[in-house]
Amino acid sequence: MKVVADANELxxxxxxxxxxxxxxxxxxxxxxxxxxxxxxxxxxxxERNRADIMSKSGFSHEEFDAFIGVLKLRVDFVPLEKFLDKxxxxxxxxxxxxxxxxxxxxxxxxxxxxxxxxxxLKEQAKVKVLNTxxxxxxxxxxxxxx
Amino acid sequence: xxxxxxRIPDELEKEMEGLPVDWSEIxxxxxxxxxxxxxxxxxxALQRAVLEALASxxxxxxxxxxxxxxxxxxxxxxxxxxxxxx
Numbered sequence: 046m047k048v049v050a051d052a053n054e055l056x057x058x059x060x061x062x063x064x065x066x067x068x069x070x071x072x073x074x075x076x077x078x079x080x081x082x083x084x085x086x087x088x089x090x091x092e093r094n095r096a097d098i099m100s101k102s103g104f105s106h107e108e109f110d111a112f113i114g115v116l117k118l119r120v121d122f123v124p125l126e127k128f129l130d131k132x133x134x135x136x137x138x139x140x141x142x143x144x145x146x147x148x149x150x151x152x153x154x155x156x157x158x159x160x161x162x163x164x165x166l167k168e169q170a171k172v173k174v175l176n177t178x179x180x181x182x183x184x185x186x187x188x189x190x191x
Numbered sequence: 192x193x194x195x196x197x198r199i200p201d202e203l204e205k206e207m208e209g210l211p212v213d214w215s216e217i218x219x220x221x222x223x224x225x226x227x228x229x230x231x232x233x234x235x236a237l238q239r240a241v242l243e244a245l246a247s248x249x250x251x252x253x254x255x256x257x258x259x260x261x262x263x264x265x266x267x268x269x270x271x272x273x274x275x276x277x
Contacts, residue, residue: 053260058242060256061249071242075235086270090263098259103250112245115238118231132276142277143264162257 048073049151050083051144051161052090054177055116059102069181073160074119076184082121082154084146088113128153140168148172195222 057070073079091098091113099109128149135149136142144159144166151159151172158173158180159166166174175183182188197218199207207214231237251259271277 051260052263053257056251056256056259057253059246059249060251060253061246066253067246071239074242075239084267086267087263090266093266094259094262097262101250101255101259103248104245108245108248111241114228114231115241118238129276132271136277142271143261143268145271145277146267162260 046078046157047080047082047154048180049147049156049159050081050120051147051159051163051166052083052087053162054160055083055087055091055120057162057177058116059112066177069177073177073180073184078184080121081119081160082123082150082156084150085122085124086146088117088122091116123150123154138169138171140165 054070054073057067058074060067074081095109098104099106102109104112125146128146131149131153132145134152135145138152139145139148144161144163147159147161147166148171150156156172158175160177160180161174162176164176195218231241268277
Protein backbone atom coordinates (compact mmCIF):
# COMPACT_ATOMS: atom_id res chain seq x y z
CA MET A 46 0.00 0.00 0.00
CA LYS A 47 1.08 3.55 -0.72
CA VAL A 48 1.53 5.58 2.46
CA VAL A 49 2.46 9.24 2.90
CA ALA A 50 4.44 9.60 6.15
CA ASP A 51 4.03 12.68 8.33
CA ALA A 52 7.20 14.20 9.81
CA ASN A 53 6.35 13.06 13.33
CA GLU A 54 6.43 9.42 12.21
CA LEU A 55 9.98 9.80 10.89
CA UNK A 56 11.17 11.04 14.28
CA UNK A 57 9.22 8.29 16.02
CA UNK A 58 11.60 5.72 14.54
CA UNK A 59 14.34 6.89 16.90
CA UNK A 60 12.55 7.77 20.12
CA UNK A 61 13.99 6.47 23.37
CA UNK A 62 10.81 5.44 25.17
CA UNK A 63 7.57 3.71 24.25
CA UNK A 64 9.18 0.50 23.07
CA UNK A 65 5.93 -1.19 21.91
CA UNK A 66 4.85 1.85 19.96
CA UNK A 67 8.32 2.34 18.50
CA UNK A 68 8.50 -1.32 17.46
CA UNK A 69 5.23 -0.86 15.56
CA UNK A 70 6.67 2.25 13.91
CA UNK A 71 9.71 0.27 12.78
CA UNK A 72 7.50 -2.63 11.63
CA UNK A 73 5.68 -0.18 9.35
CA UNK A 74 8.94 1.40 8.20
CA UNK A 75 10.32 -1.97 7.13
CA UNK A 76 7.14 -3.68 5.96
CA UNK A 77 7.28 -5.19 2.48
CA UNK A 78 3.62 -4.19 2.11
CA UNK A 79 4.25 -0.47 2.54
CA UNK A 80 5.73 2.02 0.10
CA UNK A 81 6.48 5.20 2.04
CA UNK A 82 6.70 8.67 0.56
CA UNK A 83 6.98 12.21 1.94
CA UNK A 84 7.43 15.73 0.56
CA UNK A 85 11.05 16.35 -0.42
CA UNK A 86 11.00 19.64 1.44
CA UNK A 87 10.78 17.71 4.68
CA UNK A 88 14.40 16.67 4.22
CA UNK A 89 15.44 20.31 4.04
CA UNK A 90 13.50 21.01 7.23
CA UNK A 91 15.28 18.17 9.01
CA GLU A 92 18.59 19.65 7.92
CA ARG A 93 17.54 23.17 8.92
CA ASN A 94 16.66 21.91 12.41
CA ARG A 95 19.77 19.73 12.66
CA ALA A 96 21.29 21.56 15.64
CA ASP A 97 18.07 21.47 17.65
CA ILE A 98 17.41 17.80 16.83
CA MET A 99 20.99 16.88 17.74
CA SER A 100 20.75 18.80 20.98
CA LYS A 101 17.49 17.16 22.09
CA SER A 102 18.25 13.65 20.81
CA GLY A 103 21.88 13.53 21.91
CA PHE A 104 22.95 12.51 18.39
CA SER A 105 26.39 13.36 17.02
CA HIS A 106 26.72 14.69 13.47
CA GLU A 107 27.56 11.17 12.30
CA GLU A 108 24.51 9.69 14.03
CA PHE A 109 22.24 12.37 12.59
CA ASP A 110 23.67 11.60 9.13
CA ALA A 111 23.04 7.88 9.69
CA PHE A 112 19.43 8.66 10.65
CA ILE A 113 18.89 10.74 7.51
CA GLY A 114 20.72 8.10 5.44
CA VAL A 115 18.32 5.34 6.50
CA LEU A 116 15.30 7.61 6.02
CA LYS A 117 16.41 8.26 2.45
CA LEU A 118 16.60 4.52 1.83
CA ARG A 119 13.14 3.80 3.24
CA VAL A 120 11.17 6.89 2.17
CA ASP A 121 10.67 8.24 -1.34
CA PHE A 122 11.06 12.00 -0.87
CA VAL A 123 9.06 13.56 -3.70
CA PRO A 124 9.80 17.10 -4.99
CA LEU A 125 6.94 19.60 -4.95
CA GLU A 126 7.04 19.92 -8.75
CA LYS A 127 5.67 16.40 -9.05
CA PHE A 128 2.46 17.16 -7.13
CA LEU A 129 2.18 20.92 -7.60
CA ASP A 130 -1.05 20.53 -9.58
CA LYS A 131 -2.77 19.11 -6.49
CA UNK A 132 -1.90 21.99 -4.15
CA UNK A 133 -5.21 23.82 -4.72
CA UNK A 134 -7.25 20.68 -4.07
CA UNK A 135 -5.09 19.95 -1.02
CA UNK A 136 -5.74 23.47 0.32
CA UNK A 137 -9.47 22.73 0.24
CA UNK A 138 -9.02 19.28 1.78
CA UNK A 139 -6.39 19.77 4.47
CA UNK A 140 -7.86 20.73 7.87
CA UNK A 141 -4.74 22.79 8.56
CA UNK A 142 -2.48 24.69 6.17
CA UNK A 143 0.62 23.06 7.72
CA UNK A 144 -0.34 19.75 6.15
CA UNK A 145 -1.08 20.89 2.58
CA UNK A 146 1.94 19.18 1.03
CA UNK A 147 1.07 15.81 2.59
CA UNK A 148 -2.47 15.98 1.22
CA UNK A 149 -1.30 17.16 -2.22
CA UNK A 150 1.17 14.25 -2.37
CA UNK A 151 -1.48 11.73 -1.27
CA UNK A 152 -4.01 13.07 -3.77
CA UNK A 153 -1.55 13.11 -6.65
CA UNK A 154 -0.38 9.54 -6.25
CA UNK A 155 -3.70 8.16 -4.93
CA UNK A 156 -2.07 7.03 -1.72
CA UNK A 157 -3.98 4.63 0.49
CA UNK A 158 -3.46 6.80 3.54
CA UNK A 159 -1.49 9.48 5.33
CA UNK A 160 0.34 8.06 8.36
CA UNK A 161 0.23 10.57 11.20
CA UNK A 162 -0.39 10.88 14.93
CA UNK A 163 -2.14 14.24 14.36
CA UNK A 164 -5.85 13.63 15.00
CA UNK A 165 -6.78 16.89 13.26
CA LEU A 166 -5.82 15.42 9.87
CA LYS A 167 -8.85 13.12 10.12
CA GLU A 168 -11.21 16.08 10.02
CA GLN A 169 -11.91 15.57 6.31
CA ALA A 170 -13.28 12.71 4.25
CA LYS A 171 -11.17 12.71 1.08
CA VAL A 172 -7.93 11.06 2.26
CA LYS A 173 -7.73 8.27 4.82
CA VAL A 174 -5.51 9.12 7.78
CA LEU A 175 -4.20 6.37 10.06
CA ASN A 176 -2.09 6.63 13.19
CA THR A 177 0.61 4.08 14.03
CA UNK A 178 -1.67 1.67 15.89
CA UNK A 179 -4.32 1.75 13.17
CA UNK A 180 -1.85 1.26 10.33
CA UNK A 181 0.00 -1.51 12.19
CA UNK A 182 -3.28 -3.37 12.82
CA UNK A 183 -4.18 -3.06 9.16
CA UNK A 184 -0.85 -4.62 8.23
CA UNK A 185 -1.09 -7.29 10.95
CA UNK A 186 -4.78 -8.26 11.04
CA UNK A 187 -4.07 -11.54 12.83
CA UNK A 188 -2.36 -9.80 15.76
CA UNK A 189 -5.46 -8.72 17.67
CA UNK A 190 -4.97 -5.65 19.83
CA UNK A 191 -1.23 -6.14 20.31
CA UNK B 192 46.52 -7.65 1.75
CA UNK B 193 45.46 -6.03 -1.54
CA UNK B 194 47.01 -2.81 -2.77
CA UNK B 195 45.09 -0.05 -4.52
CA UNK B 196 46.74 2.58 -6.71
CA UNK B 197 44.96 5.91 -7.08
CA ARG B 198 45.69 8.46 -9.80
CA ILE B 199 45.70 11.98 -8.37
CA PRO B 200 45.41 15.00 -10.71
CA ASP B 201 48.52 17.24 -10.54
CA GLU B 202 46.62 20.22 -9.14
CA LEU B 203 45.13 18.15 -6.34
CA GLU B 204 48.52 16.63 -5.55
CA LYS B 205 49.92 20.14 -5.08
CA GLU B 206 47.10 20.97 -2.65
CA MET B 207 47.74 17.73 -0.75
CA GLU B 208 51.44 18.41 -0.35
CA GLY B 209 52.41 19.55 3.10
CA LEU B 210 49.11 18.65 4.73
CA PRO B 211 49.66 16.53 7.86
CA VAL B 212 47.23 13.83 6.70
CA ASP B 213 47.65 10.06 6.37
CA TRP B 214 46.10 9.75 2.90
CA SER B 215 46.22 5.95 2.95
CA GLU B 216 44.12 5.99 6.12
CA ILE B 217 41.67 8.48 4.56
CA UNK B 218 41.32 6.30 1.45
CA UNK B 219 40.83 3.17 3.58
CA UNK B 220 38.13 4.84 5.70
CA UNK B 221 36.35 6.07 2.55
CA UNK B 222 36.35 2.57 1.10
CA UNK B 223 35.06 1.09 4.37
CA UNK B 224 32.27 3.67 4.45
CA UNK B 225 31.32 2.94 0.86
CA UNK B 226 31.23 -0.81 1.53
CA UNK B 227 29.05 -0.23 4.61
CA UNK B 228 26.69 2.06 2.66
CA UNK B 229 26.42 -0.56 -0.04
CA UNK B 230 25.52 -3.26 2.50
CA UNK B 231 23.11 -0.84 4.19
CA UNK B 232 21.25 0.00 0.99
CA UNK B 233 20.66 -3.71 0.33
CA UNK B 234 19.81 -4.90 3.82
CA UNK B 235 16.61 -3.90 5.56
CA ALA B 236 17.78 -5.78 8.66
CA LEU B 237 20.89 -3.60 8.81
CA GLN B 238 18.85 -0.43 8.27
CA ARG B 239 16.57 -1.43 11.12
CA ALA B 240 19.56 -2.24 13.32
CA VAL B 241 20.96 1.26 12.64
CA LEU B 242 17.69 2.92 13.70
CA GLU B 243 17.43 0.70 16.78
CA ALA B 244 21.02 1.53 17.73
CA LEU B 245 20.27 5.24 17.33
CA ALA B 246 17.10 4.90 19.40
CA SER B 247 19.01 3.10 22.17
CA UNK B 248 21.07 6.24 22.80
CA UNK B 249 18.39 8.74 21.81
CA UNK B 250 16.86 11.12 24.33
CA UNK B 251 13.83 11.81 22.13
CA UNK B 252 10.38 11.15 23.57
CA UNK B 253 7.10 10.59 21.72
CA UNK B 254 6.21 14.17 22.64
CA UNK B 255 9.45 15.59 21.21
CA UNK B 256 8.91 13.54 18.03
CA UNK B 257 5.53 15.23 17.67
CA UNK B 258 7.07 18.62 18.46
CA UNK B 259 9.81 18.22 15.83
CA UNK B 260 7.23 17.00 13.33
CA UNK B 261 5.07 20.07 13.90
CA UNK B 262 8.10 22.34 13.63
CA UNK B 263 9.12 20.76 10.33
CA UNK B 264 5.57 21.10 9.00
CA UNK B 265 5.47 24.77 10.02
CA UNK B 266 8.72 25.30 8.13
CA UNK B 267 7.24 23.66 5.05
CA UNK B 268 4.19 25.91 5.28
CA UNK B 269 6.37 29.04 5.55
CA UNK B 270 8.14 27.98 2.37
CA UNK B 271 4.83 27.43 0.58
CA UNK B 272 3.70 30.89 1.70
CA UNK B 273 6.92 32.47 0.41
CA UNK B 274 6.18 30.88 -2.95
CA UNK B 275 2.59 32.16 -2.91
CA UNK B 276 1.18 28.65 -2.77
CA UNK B 277 -0.49 28.86 0.64
